[in-house]
């Protein structure tokens with residue numbers, strides 16, 4: 001299948017963009033899960049959350065989008081059809097993510113059960129959640145999450161949750177395997193990977209052309225078609241991006257964070273946190289030139 005990643009057209013699966021490995025068979029095997037996370041930098045867990053719960057949440061999001069006149073009238077609500085050339089819609093995140101039908105997904109017991117057992121202690125999730133409705137031709141550039149939320153626990157994990165069945169051509173989460181542990185990425189981890197977008201007033205995205213990263217530093221990009229109920233978990237120094245949405249349907253997803261409850265939290269994302277607060281004064285291109293990457 002032809003898909004787009006950044007602005008390059010590629011075949012999926014192929015040598016350029018391989019397939020993410022499912023670790024669902026390791027559920028219940030804590031050592032196995034940690035080993036896999038250490039090795040791959042991510043855990044794709046298919047069918048972790050009840051499918052119907054996710055589809056109910058999808059309906060709530062799309063009803064809110066219909067009320068914002070973001071959808072094409074007289075099209076099936078659950079298809080989430082956008083007007084021609086539709087761009088990403090700003091969702092009223094804090095209202096939506098507190099809706100019980102959405103909270104049932106984002107704070108699902110399966111996620112707490114998983115993280116409580118992985119950490120061997122109670123976990124917490126950030127009250128702030130990043131809900132996305134991604135439009136046509138849009139995608140997320142490659143980055144580490146550390147630069148946005150690295151002030152608290154060193155055991156912080158992102159969970160990316162698709163709201164529905166999302167094929168790769170609709171824009172799904174892709175992982176750069178090796179970016180968290182290969183020596184060839186060490187300089188990136190030690191420079192860009194230590195930034196804080198607010199403290200350093202620097203752009204957060206590392207690269208708009210994800211394929212350029214593996215051409216220059218090695219590793220491998222991996223992607224997938226996702227179904228409602230699947231999740232992917234990764235750490236703060238796993239480079240990731242999304243494929244480009246080539247369809248006329250919004251890509252709906254949310255990314256949430258989990259950490260041990262006993263560890264400090266990045267104060268920007270607590271209940272009363274102010275989120276990001278600084279304006280960008282340093283562009284990534286010149287910073288990378290300075291770092292020699």
Ligand SMILES: O=C(O)CCC(=O)C(=O)O
Pocket residue numbers: 132134139140145158159160173240241242253255
């Ligand atoms: O959903 C996306 O496009 C990007 C998600 C992301 O960057 C994340 O989950 O950290």
